[in-house]
Amino acid sequence: xxxxxxxxxxxxxxxxxxxxxxxxxxxxxxxxxxxxxxxxxxxxxxxxxxxxxxxxxxxxxxxxxxxxxxxxxxxxxxxxxxxxxxxxxxxxxxxxxxxxxxxxxxxxxxxxxxxxxxxxxxxxxxxxxxxxxxxxxxxxxxxxxxxxxxxxxxxxxxxxxxxxxxxxxxxxxxxxx
Amino acid sequence: xxxxxxxxxxxxxxxxxxxxxxxxxxxxxxxxxxxxxxxxxxxxxxxxxxxxxxxxxxxxxxxxxxxxxxxxxxxxxxxxxxxxxxxxxxxxxxxxxxxxxxxxxxxxxxxxxxxxxxxxxxxxxxxxxxxxxxxxxxxxxxxxxxxxxxxxxxxxxxxxxxxxxx
Numbered sequence: 001x002x003x004x005x006x007x008x009x010x011x012x013x014x015x016x017x018x019x020x021x022x023x024x025x026x027x028x029x030x031x032x033x034x035x036x037x038x039x040x041x042x043x044x045x046x047x048x049x050x051x052x053x054x055x056x057x058x059x060x061x062x063x064x065x066x067x068x069x070x071x072x073x074x075x076x077x078x079x080x081x082x083x084x085x086x087x088x089x090x091x092x093x094x095x096x097x098x099x100x101x102x103x104x105x106x107x108x109x110x111x112x113x114x115x116x117x118x119x120x121x122x123x124x125x126x127x128x129x130x131x132x133x134x135x136x137x138x139x140x141x142x143x144x145x146x147x148x149x150x151x152x153x154x155x156x157x158x159x160x161x162x163x164x165x166x167x168x169x170x171x172x173x174x175x176x177x
Numbered sequence: 178x179x180x181x182x183x184x185x186x187x188x189x190x191x192x193x194x195x196x197x198x199x200x201x202x203x204x205x206x207x208x209x210x211x212x213x214x215x216x217x218x219x220x221x222x223x224x225x226x227x228x229x230x231x232x233x234x235x236x237x238x239x240x241x242x243x244x245x246x247x248x249x250x251x252x253x254x255x256x257x258x259x260x261x262x263x264x265x266x267x268x269x270x271x272x273x274x275x276x277x278x279x280x281x282x283x284x285x286x287x288x289x290x291x292x293x294x295x296x297x298x299x300x301x302x303x304x305x306x307x308x309x310x311x312x313x314x315x316x317x318x319x320x321x322x323x324x325x326x327x328x329x330x331x332x333x334x335x336x337x338x339x340x341x342x343x
Contacts, residue, residue, distance in 0.1 A: 046336050047212055050329075054216075054223040061230045069234065070248050076235075083236050091227065169211050 022135035026085040029128060030092040037096050043106035044163070049099055051166050052159050056095040059155065064090050067143065075139040082137045089128065097125060098159045105160070118156050125152045181251040182244030190301040191243075191254045198261040209268055213339050220329070221263020224322055225256050232318075239310035243303060255303060262294075266323070270330050271339040284323045291319035 042049065064086075067073045076086055101121040105114045126148045132138040181188050206214050233240045243251045266287060269275075275283045295315050298304040306312065333339065 047216055047333060050333075051212075051216055051219060054219045058219075058223055058226055061226055065230055065234070066248065078236065080236060087231060087235075091231075166212065166215065169215065 020081060022132070022137045023081040023085040023088075025131070025135065026089045026093065026137075030088050030096070033093060033096040033100060037100050037103075040100065040103060041107070043103045044099075048163060048166060049103070052102055052163055053095045053099050055162050056098045056155065056159055057091060059158065060090050060094045063151065068138075073140075073142045075141055077137050077139075082135075085135075086132065086137050089132070093128065094125065094155075097121060098155060101156065102159055102163060122149060122152045122156065125155075179247070179249055181249050187243055187302040188251050188254075191251060191258070191303055194258055195254050198258055202261040202264055205268060206264070208341055209264070209271075210337060210339055210341055213267060213333065213337060214264055216333070217264035217267040218260040219263070220326065221259040221261065221266070222256055224263065224326075225259030228318065228322075229256070237308075239306065239308055239314075241305040241307060255298075263326075266326055267330055267333075267339060270327070271334075275327070280327055284320065284327055287323045287326075288316060288319035291323070292316050 037049075044052070068076050077083055098121070101117060104117045108114055108117065126145060129138070129148055130145065133140050202218070209217070229240075229242060231237070233242065234246070238246070242255055243249055270283065273279070273283065292312060292315050295304065296312055299306060299312065330339075
């Protein structure tokens with residue numbers, strides 16, 4: 001166990017957190033972001049939102065599997081509730097945060113504001129995955145916070161450019177007709 | 178990530194299914210609105226990946242894909258196979274004019290197709306059931322998934338035309 005993991009374990013003991021708390025926390029985050037998405041003014045169409053959500057879901061599932069089960073850079077808890085919390089965040093939390101961010105970005109006109117929204121979104125995502133370590137859901141064996149920043153920044157770029165590609169496919173079909 | 182453990186029955190079968198499925202897709206894809214056809218493909222692939230990494234791996238690990246529990250390139254072929262199924266669910270939903278009275282038949286038919294496909298995959302050694310998992314358990318899963326897909330298509334239909342006029 002490396003220095004970071006033992007420090008995180010001490011933190012979880014210090015704050016008295018346990019498996020149900022991690023589950024309740026990630027369930028709440030996923031519920032909250034789903035409600036925010038449902039109630040917010042959407043700048044993307046239903047089909048565009050679905051496309052981005054599904055694509056980010058595929059990437060999120062594959063990425064988390066590769067870094068945990070294949071490369072073992074991050075070890076997941078074997079406690080069923082902790083593991084479920086991880087699954088909920090991977091499948092609902094992360095993709096919906098990206099979709100909400102994209103809707104917010106498309107609602108502003110300046111590049112500065114768009115960048116600020118993206119940076120806030122990346123920060124929230126990094127804090128949420130870092131909390132997973134504090135709550136003993138994940139043990140970061142060979143993984144640090146810089147990797148999280150890089151991954152989530154790339155995820156935002158993929159979401160943005162895939163949306164551009166998806167919108168373009170509609171326009172190019174309309175022109176060809 | 179390795180390609181495969183040994184290139185034999187399951188990999189060859191997967192490649193044949195992949196070629197046939199995508200040939201069928203490219204035969205019909207122009208009849209469907211370009212955004213909807215991409216969404217149909219993505220929906221199918223996502224459902225396959227979501228369930229395989231949830232009940233087929235991790236803590237539950239009810240089945241193994243191909244030769245090992247580790248990620249192989251051959252597994253990607255398997256996930257890509259789900260795409261055309263997603264597309265054809267959308268396509269036939271519109272061409273058969275599925276409505277309230279036919280929704281149940283359509284959903285049950287697709288759930289049976291799903292279980293049959295899984296039986297075929299098991300027979301071809303693409304899937305190996307483990308930890309007491311039985312093929313019959315997949316039927317309720319397919320029912321829920323196909324119902325959710327039908328509800329999703331209804332939402333899409335309210336907003337966009339699925340088939341291209343022509």
